[in-house]
Amino acid sequence: MANERIRIAAVLLAAAAWMASGCSEEAPTYSRGEFHPPGWEHPSSHGTTTQGIGYSTCFQCHGFDLAGGTSRVACSECHGLSPLQCNFCHGDEAADPDAAYGWAPPIDLSHGAATTRIGVGAHRAHLRNLTLTTPLECEDCHPDVTGIDDPSHLDGSPFAEVVFGARARSDDATPEWDRTTATCSNVYCHGRFDHGNRGNNPRWTDVGHGAAACGTCHGVGEHEPHASAAVGCACHATVISYQNGIYTLDPSKHINGRIDH
Numbered sequence: 397m398a399n400e401r402i403r404i405a406a407v408l409l410a411a412a413a414w415m416a417s418g419c420s421e422e423a424p425t426y427s428r429g430e431f432h433p434p435g436w437e438h439p440s441s442h443g444t445t446t447q448g449i450g451y452s453t454c455f456q457c458h459g460f461d462l463a464g465g466t467s468r469v470a471c472s473e474c475h476g477l478s479p480l481q482c483n484f485c486h487g488d489e490a491a492d493p494d495a496a497y498g499w500a501p502p503i504d505l506s507h508g509a510a511t512t513r514i515g516v517g518a519h520r521a522h523l524r525n526l527t528l529t530t531p532l533e534c535e536d537c538h539p540d541v542t543g544i545d546d547p548s549h550l551d552g553s554p555f556a557e558v559v560f561g562a563r564a565r566s567d568d569a570t571p572e573w574d575r576t577t578a579t580c581s582n583v584y585c586h587g588r589f590d591h592g593n594r595g596n597n598p599r600w601t602d603v604g605h606g607a608a609a610c611g612t613c614h615g616v617g618e619h620e621p622h623a624s625a626a627v628g629c630a631c632h633a634t635v636i637s638y639q640n641g642i643y644t645l646d647p648s649k650h651i652n653g654r655i656d657h
């Protein structure tokens with residue numbers, strides 16, 4: 397473990413020194429085996445380290461696509477990563493590589509899994525086992541990435557681009573993502589709809605603290621035209637029923653871009 401930390405420190409220090417010296421513009425040329433600590437080519441060294449810290453450190457010299465970058469060493473030389481799987485650099489490595497939900501964090505690009513990390517946040521809550529609506533797709537919040545080489549994918553910025561899709565823009569909403577506060581505003585799905593709670597700005601990194609409660613997107617104290625649960629349910633009978641204090645929602649009709657009755 398101590399060795400591992402030394403190796404990680406070596407990569408990070410080298411990376412910092414390189415960046416300080418002007419980064420990719422004046423990338424020095426190294427002979428094979430010269431740059432990293434001895435033995436780095438062995439999986440127990442670079443493999444274990446990468447599994448511990450994620451790929452974000454490697455991108456800087458080996459390229460965002462891991463095809464070589466300024467280091468001129470492509471990971472695919474030894475890995476046969478062609479085509480690279482969508483859950484290789486981010487997402488759940490254990491998931492079926494063809495299942496889109498597995499491409500999203502956790503795991504994030506720095507190998508983190510905590511929902512308090514901006515790269516992880518509420519991905520899982522939006523993509524799997526939803527009770528309120530049908531699962532979202534990547535394109536609901538990101539550009540539609542159709543392949544690793546897609547121009548909207550690896551654009552040289554270390555962060556993911558957040559671009560809202562049709563669902564969040566329903567009813568002429570103009571949703572916005574504020575990275576500094578990690579919040580979304582004006583999102584149709586979270587309250588920017590007729591009789592919704594328009595001031596609701598959910599925080600992406602605040603998972604499990606009630607953002608899915610009826611009163612968040614719908615607001616509280618809103619009497620007309622929703623005088624009571626019974627009235628609300630009677631008017632939207634194809635979407636919801638209410639019995640003995642329990643709501644039953646049809647997820648395919650809820651948060652689908654229109655008010656159903």
Ligand code: HEC
Nearest residue numbers: 437439442443444446447454458462469470471473474475
């Ligand atoms: C000189 C050959 C070589 C190069 C270049 C190389 N690797 Fe590896 N790496 C290996 C071998 C061999 C293994 C063990 C393979 C296995 O078990 O399937 C490995 C294992 C790994 C593992 C552990 C998980 C796994 O698939 O077994 C990770 C993560 C990894 N490499 C990342 C990278 C990254 C990222 C790059 C490029 C920046 C890279 N490697 C470049 C040879 C290489």
Ligand code: HEC
Nearest residue numbers: 411414426427428429430431432437442453454457467469
């Ligand atoms: C600051 C630049 C830099 C960073 C960051 C960096 N590398 Fe490298 N890497 C290089 C250079 C330059 C080479 C070619 C010279 C060499 O092989 O030592 C190289 C070569 C390699 C090789 C081939 C080594 C061999 O002897 O065949 C592997 C494997 C590798 N890097 C993996 C990684 C992994 C995995 C990461 C991220 C955890 C990473 N590198 C981060 C610059 C970097």
Ligand code: HEC
Nearest residue numbers: 486496497499500504505515522532533534537555556575
């Ligand atoms: C509900 C909106 C939403 C959905 C749906 C969504 N994402 Fe994200 N994603 C985000 C936000 C917000 C961030 C953080 C952006 C930032 O760092 O500024 C993010 C970040 C990311 C990152 C960067 C992680 C890091 O370490 O920085 C990746 C990769 C990613 N998303 C992939 C996906 C994929 C793949 C899907 C579909 C399977 C998906 N996302 C679906 C909102 C979403």
Ligand code: HEC
Nearest residue numbers: 461480482485538541543544548549550551554555556557
């Ligand atoms: C070689 C590493 C790597 C692989 C493989 C990879 N991604 Fe990414 N992905 C990234 C990085 C780095 C980012 C964030 C930085 C950026 O957007 O430039 C990202 C961001 C994303 C995002 C957030 C939107 C965006 O463009 O920022 C989505 C969606 C995404 N990837 C989908 C995919 C899909 C689909 C595949 C498979 C076709 C895939 N990724 C394979 C590295 C990778």
Ligand code: HEC
Nearest residue numbers: 585586608609610613632635649650651652653654655656
């Ligand atoms: C994440 C935000 C959100 C939460 C949480 C939420 N709703 Fe909604 N709700 C919406 C949106 C957006 C609409 C607008 C119509 C649509 O697209 O379905 C809506 C509409 C409705 C409607 C009108 C019928 C329709 O067309 O969907 C009913 C009834 C309803 N919600 C009941 C509930 C109940 C009961 C709960 C709690 C179990 C709840 N909602 C929680 C966002 C939310």
